[in-house]
Amino acid sequence: MTTSRKLLGVTAISLMLGLSACGGGSAASSSDNASGVSVAGMTITKDDALASQLPEKYRSGITALTIAPYAPYMVYGPGNKLEGALIDVSDAVAAKLGTKVTYNVTTIDSAIPSLQAGKGDLMVMTLADTADREKAVDFINFGKDGLSLMVKKGNPEGIKSGKDLCGKSVTILAGWSPADTFDVLTQKCEAEGRPAVNIVRLPKTEDGMMAVKAGNASASYVSKSAALSAVKALGANGGIDVVLPEEQPSGWNHQYKGLTVPKGSPLGKPLQAAMESLLADGTLKKIFDKYDVGYILNDKIVSNEALALSNIW
Numbered sequence: 001m002t003t004s005r006k007l008l009g010v011t012a013i014s015l016m017l018g019l020s021a022c023g024g025g026s027a028a029s030s031s032d033n034a035s036g037v038s039v040a041g042m043t044i045t046k047d048d049a050l051a052s053q054l055p056e057k058y059r060s061g062i063t064a065l066t067i068a069p070y071a072p073y074m075v076y077g078p079g080n081k082l083e084g085a086l087i088d089v090s091d092a093v094a095a096k097l098g099t100k101v102t103y104n105v106t107t108i109d110s111a112i113p114s115l116q117a118g119k120g121d122l123m124v125m126t127l128a129d130t131a132d133r134e135k136a137v138d139f140i141n142f143g144k145d146g147l148s149l150m151v152k153k154g155n156p157e158g159i160k161s162g163k164d165l166c167g168k169s170v171t172i173l174a175g176w177s178p179a180d181t182f183d184v185l186t187q188k189c190e191a192e193g194r195p196a197v198n199i200v201r202l203p204k205t206e207d208g209m210m211a212v213k214a215g216n217a218s219a220s221y222v223s224k225s226a227a228l229s230a231v232k233a234l235g236a237n238g239g240i241d242v243v244l245p246e247e248q249p250s251g252w253n254h255q256y257k258g259l260t261v262p263k264g265s266p267l268g269k270p271l272q273a274a275m276e277s278l279l280a281d282g283t284l285k286k287i288f289d290k291y292d293v294g295y296i297l298n299d300k301i302v303s304n305e306a307l308a309l310s311n312i313w
Helices: 002-016 085-096 111-116 183-191 205-213 224-234 268-280 283-290
Strands: 028-030 037-039 042-044 062-066 101-105 122-128 137-152 169-173 198-202 219-223 240-243 252-262 297-303
Touching: 037 085, 042 085, 042 283, 062 085, 062 111, 085 101, 085 122, 085 252, 085 268, 085 283, 101 122, 111 122, 111 137, 111 252, 122 137, 137 205, 137 224, 137 268, 169 205, 198 205, 205 219, 205 224, 205 240, 219 224, 224 240, 252 268, 252 297, 268 283, 268 297, 283 297
Parallel strands: 062 101, 062 122, 169 198, 169 219
Antiparallel strands: 028 101, 037 042, 122 252, 137 219, 137 240, 137 252, 137 297
């Protein structure tokens, strides 16, 4: 009986967020950019100068690995077709380059190994640019985002920061980099003679939300933009609040976020050139504003620029 209630709870959250319950696995979705694509009320067409930079092998199409659902960036729309801010961005980039994208859904912890194994040409997700990941992939960074804490509605445990998590369970997404990012919480707690923090790694954002709602975790670390998007979708009765640091409302531990390609891939430079073009003409801003996350957008596209980890305590 308990298992059934939990499964129904996860499904309910998925439906409220406009997400399909079949997000795991290898479901594919593709864009057809033969005559351009329509995104955020604009039609994006081929730029011959940019398209000439694209290596021949990608002109018939690019295979992208993504995770879904992860609102508002990659979600399931009608007919299980992928949509969202980063789907729009990637479709627009492909249109500029005169090609198309086929999306294969994977999990965040297997995405980089799958890319290295040649199962995709590109990763489309809000992956943080870290020094550890740069050893395996190249980043084309479009934005910067911080961390928030998702807590039960009304914040009954009074959680304001990592200092309030000693002796509690907190969820994070599986595949977090560096893997020991949150070890500092336990180190700080134990240094003060308080119990360790129990870090629980889960595959999806809504799994963490469900754990918090069900009382199985006190909080969940989620990027600010994803957390606010999820709470907005759930509405006033969603049962979740978002906690941000009072001294820095943009969140803890800011990191660049970007599209990624295998290390040294010849796809990197034309992708960056297309992204720069879309930034310059205002397309990227219109896309991110459409999904209410315009605040994460950089004023320039930067490649492989990992930032030092900052305080989450």
